[in-house]
Amino acid sequence: MAVEPVVYGASERPPRGDYSRAGADYTCPQNYAAYTAADHATYHKLYERQSALVPGLACDEFLAALPSLGAKDQIPRFEDINERLFKATGWEVVAVPGLIPEVPFFTLLANRKFPVTDWIRTPAEFDYIVEPDVFHDLFGHVPLLFEPVFADHIQAYGAGGLKAHRLGACEQLSRLYWYTIEFGLMRQKNGLRAYGAGILSSSGELVHAVKSGEPQRIALDVLRAMRTRYKIDSYQQTYFVIDSFQQLFDMTTPDFTPLYAQLKHLSELPADALLPEDKLIER
């Protein structure tokens, strides 16, 4: 088929999914029959390890929604998740062969369809994978789609992405995605907790992000995050912290057009930058 397997982001490796299965919107049927017993076992082991680790480290909303993912001992069927998810927030998960280009990605999100890579990592990648696989996408992203405010935020992000594309600001907006939806932390009653999918689906980074003294943690400022480069192949050096999903939603509701114009005149910041105006958050 005529779709281009374009990867956005800094990765130079070709994506490994089979894009000949994808339709014009880059979605495909979940290839459930293709999973081997070893694939299901990998999912089961990842789920066991991660679900044992999240109490005390993941935000309350995530912990409350995690059981809604369903099957633990095998890769869930997306249609099974959708029965519950659609009722909860009107979202659906759709299968994709891997990373997809910006415009189809934003379009799916704006329509409350979350693209989930359908293949699973190899045992050699058990601890860390650079590309999203079905475990990262399901365990990391899908539970919070059951949370109404965050669910609305992701849809708004999709619509905002289409606008950023028209304004040539996708790189800036994708940094905000990285530092919130992928690697965001939240201050909750009992302390710092993770809500970003890249943290929640990684055993090493979950502890690093929430507990380690190494990284710096800065109160989220939208413009600041959009200026900041990020690393895709190591733990983050900087995490941005919110107080609630409502706060994140409210901070990102204003029209970003003037911010994008401002960013054209501001220098980019390295991943470990610390500015005098940054509000550091203690563990």
Ligand code: PHE
């Ligand atoms: N408010 C942003 C804009 O006008 C869109 C957006 C919403 C971006 C939510 C990120 C998250 O472009």
Ligand code: FE
């Ligand atoms: Fe992700």
